[in-house]
Amino acid sequence: MNSTIDREHAIDQLRMMLLIRRFEEKSAELYSASKIRGFLHLYIGEEAVAVGVMASLAPEDGVVATYREHGQALARGVSANRIMAEMYGKQEGCSRGRGGSMHIFDAATRFYGGNAIVAGGIPLAVGLALAEMMRGCNTVTCCFFGDGAVAEGYFHESMNLAALWKLPVLFLCENNLYAMGTAIRYTQAAPDIAAKGAAYGMKATAVDGMDVVAVEGAARAAADHIRKGNGPYLLECRTYRFRPHSMFDTELYRTRDEVNQWKKRDPIDLLARRLYDTGGFNDQDMDVLEQSVAVEVEAAVAFAEAGTLEPVEDLTRFVNSERSDA
Amino acid sequence: MSKQSATVETSYREALKEAIREAMTRDERVFLMGEDVGHYGGCYAVSKGLLAEFGPERIRDTPLSESAFVGAGIGAALGGMRPIVEVMTVNFSLLALDQIMNNAATIRHMSGGQFNVPLVIRMATGAGKQLAAQHAHSLEGWYAHIPGIRILAPATLEDARGMLWPALLDPDPVLIFENNTLYNLEGTLPENAVAVDIDKAKVMHTGNDLTIISYSASLFKCLDAAKALSREGVEAEVIDLRTLRPLDDATYLASIAKTHRALIVDEGWRSGGISAEISARIMEQAFYELDIPVERVCSAEVPIPYARHLEEAALPQVDTIIAAAKRMVSHG
Ligand SMILES: Cc1ncc(C[n+]2csc(CCOP(=O)(O)OP(=O)(O)O)c2C)c(N)n1
Ligand SMILES: [Mg+2]
Numbered sequence: 001m002n003s004t005i006d007r008e009h010a011i012d013q014l015r016m017m018l019l020i021r022r023f024e025e026k027s028a029e030l031y032s033a034s035k036i037r038g039f040l041h042l043y044i045g046e047e048a049v050a051v052g053v054m055a056s057l058a059p060e061d062g063v064v065a066t067y068r069e070h071g072q073a074l075a076r077g078v079s080a081n082r083i084m085a086e087m088y089g090k091q092e093g094c095s096r097g098r099g100g101s102m103h104i105f106d107a108a109t110r111f112y113g114g115n116a117i118v119a120g121g122i123p124l125a126v127g128l129a130l131a132e133m134m135r136g137c138n139t140v141t142c143c144f145f146g147d148g149a150v151a152e153g154y155f156h157e158s159m160n161l162a163a164l165w166k167l168p169v170l171f172l173c174e175n176n177l178y179a180m181g182t183a184i185r186y187t188q189a190a191p192d193i194a195a196k197g198a199a200y201g202m203k204a205t206a207v208d209g210m211d212v213v214a215v216e217g218a219a220r221a222a223a224d225h226i227r228k229g230n231g232p233y234l235l236e237c238r239t240y241r242f243r244p245h246s247m248f249d250t251e252l253y254r255t256r257d258e259v260n261q262w263k264k265r266d267p268i269d270l271l272a273r274r275l276y277d278t279g280g281f282n283d284q285d286m287d288v289l290e291q292s293v294a295v296e297v298e299a300a301v302a303f304a305e306a307g308t309l310e311p312v313e314d315l316t317r318f319v320n321s322e323r324s325d326a
Numbered sequence: 327m328s329k330q331s332a333t334v335e336t337s338y339r340e341a342l343k344e345a346i347r348e349a350m351t352r353d354e355r356v357f358l359m360g361e362d363v364g365h366y367g368g369c370y371a372v373s374k375g376l377l378a379e380f381g382p383e384r385i386r387d388t389p390l391s392e393s394a395f396v397g398a399g400i401g402a403a404l405g406g407m408r409p410i411v412e413v414m415t416v417n418f419s420l421l422a423l424d425q426i427m428n429n430a431a432t433i434r435h436m437s438g439g440q441f442n443v444p445l446v447i448r449m450a451t452g453a454g455k456q457l458a459a460q461h462a463h464s465l466e467g468w469y470a471h472i473p474g475i476r477i478l479a480p481a482t483l484e485d486a487r488g489m490l491w492p493a494l495l496d497p498d499p500v501l502i503f504e505n506n507t508l509y510n511l512e513g514t515l516p517e518n519a520v521a522v523d524i525d526k527a528k529v530m531h532t533g534n535d536l537t538i539i540s541y542s543a544s545l546f547k548c549l550d551a552a553k554a555l556s557r558e559g560v561e562a563e564v565i566d567l568r569t570l571r572p573l574d575d576a577t578y579l580a581s582i583a584k585t586h587r588a589l590i591v592d593e594g595w596r597s598g599g600i601s602a603e604i605s606a607r608i609m610e611q612a613f614y615e616l617d618i619p620v621e622r623v624c625s626a627e628v629p630i631p632y633a634r635h636l637e638e639a640a641l642p643q644v645d646t647i648i649a650a651a652k653r654m655v656s657h658g
Contacts, residue, residue, distance in 0.1 A: 037455075037456040037632075037634065038455065038456040038457050038458060038632055039457060039461070089456075089632055089633030089634060089635075089636075090633075095632075097631070097632060097633035097636070098458070098459070098629075098631040098632055098633065098636070099458055099459075099632055100456065100457075100458050100632030100633075102457075102458060102460070102461075103458055103459070103460075103632070115460070116458070116460040116461060117417065117418065117421075117460050118390050118418075119390070120460075148389075148390045149390065151389030151390045151391045152390050152391060152392075152421070153391070153393050153394070153421075154421075179361075179362075179389075179390055180361070180362045180366055180369070181362050181365050181366025181367070182361065182362055182364075182365060182366060182387050182389075183365070186364075186365070186387050186389075187387070187388075187389035187390070188389070249366075250367075252365065252366065252367055253365040253366055309633065309635055310633065310636065312635060312636065312639045315626055315628055315631070315636055315639050315640060316626055316627060316628045319627065319628050319629070
């Protein structure tokens with residue numbers, strides 16, 4: 001982090017992680033106030049993964065997300081305003097209020113949706129990549145999924161298909177050690193997820209998912225590998241969620257102590273400390289970031305509050321294509 | 327008259343748990359498996375505490391592998407156990423649809439009666455919690471299309487408590503659908519609550535003016551509607567189907583013979599749904615009893631939306647049921 005470019009980039013990365021953190025803290029608050037409903041899955045603790053990975057993607061690349069996708073969406077560049085409005089159920093939301101927290105879609109950033117069927121997005125990403133390859137586009141389709149998803153048949157079938165057809169997919173596993181309340185030790189006979197990629201004949205590595213610099217480096221290497229026509233790549237990011245699985249989780253399955261141990265490796269602190277240590281970044285700079293993030297979050301809330309409800313007469317719109325859509 | 331037995335305050339969730347506990351205690355072959363049933367305590371907290379009580383052999387946390395663990399449940403049933411498989415919600419059961427349809431429902435027939443599958447699968451169903459289109463559908467009507475399985479839809483505490491044991495005694499696969507809005511339903515049950523009949527529908531409110539046929543969470547909307555209608559002098563008879571396959575035709579046909587009007591209320595979609603099946607049966611078996619055509623109040627033909635006002639608009643509501651009932655009564 002010696003050149004100014006690196007420093008500026010690192011500060012951008014820090015700001016994005018901070019934005020995700022504060023945006024989600026606000027979301028939790030709004031959930032308690034019943035402004036946001038349904039299921040709300042927070043990404044807090046895992047910010048380095050999405051922020052690191054998105055930096056390796058180009059605008060023309062595609063992204064398939066999970067239901068824990070506010071961080072993935074924000075880091076991809078989906079507007080905070082429209083994500084918040086979506087969670088408010090307003091028609092200004094990125095999915096017109098039809099999807100909510102778990103179903104953020106944004107065509108402009110090729111963000112193919114939060115998917116709430118665990119592993120349900122994986123075959124979709126394979127198909128998107130197939131289309132890109134057949135159309136001669138040299139893009140990467142990045143598919144996010146959790147450690148829990150690795151147990152689904154979809155994962156295994158998709159890994160094989162993508163490797164078999166040498167498809168340009170970046171399989172991005174966010175291994176936070178738990179699928180809801182079930183620890184990976186209770187669900188995986190062979191818990192080394194990266195090793196599974198190798199078993200399907202694709203290049204696979206694991207990286208410290210709390211370290212955004214390491215994640216970005218690993219994701220860039222993976223994306224390069226894919227862009228060179230070497231087929232898919234499985235990148236396992238080892239991370240941890242600081243918050244409960246969703247807003248309904250009493251966390252009977254893990255100790256406070258375990259959570260606190262992981263919090264010592266908070267991805268935001270890790271990067272901030274590194275910036276402090278290399279000099280040229282201080283408390284004042286941090287305050288500036290906090291303030292700019294606070295402004296953006298407040299603006300998102302204001303946008304959502306001011307949003308409007310879609311008329312009930314439109315309930316059955318978009319079930320089928322309208323003439324004007326075609 | 328018979329002595330009133332003591333009652334206990336309970337909830338739908340607790341009643342289900344008591345039923346599981348009773349079954350596990352009565353029959354060593356019974357075990358529960360599914361995602362988060364153990365350490366987490368069940369995604370709807372139905373099995374909370376059972377891991378400590380029965381241990382990890384009989385309260386089995388599974389990986390996220392619906393197809394594999396439902397299939398394993400079928401295998402274990404074939405192999406002499408009495409598994410209760412919990413699938414978190416009906417939407418996720420679609421990952422195991424192949425196992426349910428192509429194995430559980432067919433093996434007895436395909437094997438010429440040599441093998442049977444005494445399996446119970448429980449799952450949550452239904453909308454109402456703003457969970458959007460991958461968590462909120464009511465597909466029990468779909469499952470009721472499949473020969474070879476029994477479909478139960480407990481709405482009341484009695485049924486939540488009493489349907490599991492007879493389901494486990496059934497030599498064939500039984501699917502139990504628990505509407506997600508019912509888990510917090512509270513009320514009282516006799517202390518010595520027992521198994522209930524799983525063959526018959528039940529008249530929940532009597533009346534002579536029209537018959538409202540429903541099940542699961544919609545039943546309560548129908549009962550509320552019936553109360554409101556009664557205040558306006560319209561007496562509706564409300565029937566809880568309870569079992570969607572095999573359907574107990576006799577109960578609703580007897581009611582229609584009295585009221586001559588039939589309204590079906592279903593949280594599933596109208597097209598090709600269980601309401602269509604019931605309507606067809608009424609046509610086949612009670613056409614000349616009807617004063618006016620059968621009517622239906624179902625969910626709008628749309629994937630369930632997130633926004634509250636749209637979700638509410640998509641589902642049958644007390645108002646829409648009342649409106650349909652009044653229209654029917656005034657027409658004939
Ligand atoms: C097919 C399917 N089964 C079950 C669920 C319920 N569920 C939602 S999230 C989740 C845990 C997933 O864990 P993981 O893939 O590790 O992702 P994480 O939540 O940790 O980010 C479960 C069991 C679901 N949404 N889809
Ligand atoms: Mg996980």
